[in-house]
Amino acid sequence: MVFWGEAYLSALLRYGVFDTSERYVGRLDDIVVDPQARFPEVTHIAVRPKGSRETVLYPWSAVRSASQEGIRLQPNASGSSAEPAEQVIHLRRDLMDRQIVDTSGKRVVRVHDLKLGGVGGKVLLTHADIGWRGVLRRMGWEHFALGMCRTFRVKFGERLIAWEHLHAPQTEDRLIADQTREALRRIHPADLADIAEELSAPDRAAFLEGLDEDIAADAMQEMDPVALVAAVNELDDEHASELIDEMDPDAGADLLADLSEERANKLLELMEPKEAQELRHLLTYAEDSAGGLMTCDHVTVPRGITVQAAVSHIRERFSEVETVYYVYVVDDDDLLCGVLTLRDLIVAGPDGLVDDLMAANVVSATTDMGQVDIARLIARYNLLALPVVDAGGHLRGIVTADDAIDAVIPTSVKKRIPKVFAR
């Protein structure tokens, strides 16, 4: 069929729909696109007959022409009230006036209008309008405003987001175009956390579910605890437990501690026994003590092995550990005997013993040490991480410098967020 070059949804929604004999069928109520296609292509139009609450869907192929005089249907076009089988987006219902994620600007924006374009017989969703032009158009004042701007020779551009940067986490079935998923992967978890915090709790949960699991877990670690708890409360148990499993143990334990005990236990039961055991253990420590701050992710090597053996030991067992710079030497009972740095290992000859290289007088914290004391130790000895031992001197975990700093510097200073509503 013949189609206009480009059009706005707000304008289209004022159109009447007519059949071949020029009889009024109804008003255009919504436009349906298929987001799974390579480009978001219009597949149906939803028409609301006069006096009816239900809308009728006509496939796009049933549209003969569309112009300002209205939309004309093909002869013998038939509508149906059933939703199409494939997952679709209703532009007005799901996107218009909604808050969506702009993956290029890394922020949450509100959609004032949607722009459609005709390309080779197909009609595609091309842009979302998030600027003043969209607002004025919806109010019916765009024409006037543009006239004024022309008179005073002021430029009044549109603020558009291309469709491939749109992400609407709240839409049913949470459809995400491959391009969007790709764009989300490129955003730093800290920025994802900021985006998530701006969404409402149910949308925030949906947003996290839409991310790859490891990325979601990283983002969750960066989120404000209050916002995070609200989101996790909206997630179903399985998904929540998987995400917490994926988080660093110390952050995961902090999150679990903020949930209700009942929910926390339910989530722990869904996890792998080993991980759950570790989290349960971390949960026994007070939040602001070394035990509560520490992570179990650290590198240890047994006493008495050679440098070469130590390096392959690390390669085999600790390839996923984040803080690798300090290598702790422990005996069979996990008693902390000494520490050496990764540099020591690399620089030393392969046949040297770790016992000869290590520093035996390790600066360490006990599990009940307070956060201020930990931060002081780390600052005093210029450490990247501080080992935590229990009363018997057994190595339990490490507190990394960034976690220790987080604990001492108030959140408001750290993120410079004087929030509108005090938390």
Next chain:
Amino acid sequence: MRLLRRMGRWRFIAALAIFGPGFITANVDNDAGGIATYSLAGGNFGYAHLWALIPIGILLYVIQEMSGRLGAVTGKGLADLIRERFGLRLTFWLMIGLLFTNLANTMGEFAGIASASEIFGISRYIALPIAAALVWFIVTRGTYSTVEKVFLVACIVYVAYPVSGTMALLANPDSAPTWGNLVPRWSSQPGYAMMLVGIVGTTIAPWMQFYQQAAVADKGLTAQDKRAVRADVLVGCIGALIVVFAIVVTCAATIHHEGLRVKSVGDAAQALFPLAGANCARLFALGLLNASLFAASILPLATAYQVAEGMGWERGVDRTFREAPEFYTTYGALIAIGAGLLLIPGAPLLAIMYLSQVLNGVLLPVVLVFMLLLINNRAVMGEHTNSRIGNVVAGLSAVAVSCLVVFLAVSALRGELGS
């Protein structure tokens, strides 16, 4: 899990019931306009409006509970929900209405600051610019959450009212209110209806619903916390109502009983005479100043935030001006205009405080209708839609307040509001 960990959650809920959004909202509500309106009601009409406080209290609870529930279940602010459900046009006009009403309210707060400072002998031309600058910095520098606690503690000044009222009643037992004062009645006194709208408008101000819902959503409360939210709202409503009751009764037992009338802010201070004697004006000014500053630091910000939310502008004081120009412009304009207009010589401070509350009463039914439509929508609320009783109470009130407002408009047109 160890007890200490569990304490965290428990303490959070407990603190919520005491210092939650509901409590803060209800307290901020006893602002300059509130104190002025209640003083006028008690001082000029005696106990004639006392009966209305009970239905108003019930209504306040029903409405604030609804807004708390909307916030907890959807995690969204009211402006956000209205925009998503009713589209841009309706939202736009509602936001315009909210903007102007809240501008009037902001003026009311600054009028309170001006009145209080003049009692201390400081010219408003000095006090207002300082107050405006103070408000801007408290909020944009992020010290607000600390300052809020100072304001809340300072609310203890309100205790002066029940104490002073009791002293007055002990001195003149015949001036005490009777149970008969709680029986609904109507009076044809000039200005009675307008005062009633004013009391409704100041006790149940439209911005409160927006503010509370956003605060509940922002605190990350969800449908599971419905009970805590309810408790918080209940405590806040009872606290607010006690203050209102105390002010009205005290003013009636003192000012009205002695045959005086409230024509200026200084007259209203006479209610505290039995307690503070010659110092009553200073005590009154202190309470008024605290209430006004408290509300003046929340109201313009909350307004800018809500309008930005409805219109989809970037918002929040953690943004720079370049990132959120509309937000900061709205916020700055509210403060600048709110304080600036009062610098016009001879601006009638008491009338401004009072009339801003009447405007609230006019906007309230509109907001109520939106709230009722939203809270009964299954697509929005799921299983947490309104009960029938809630609908009846809120619906009837919307109708009653609308009738009052229409009555008021008609009277105004007939020029009966000369007094």
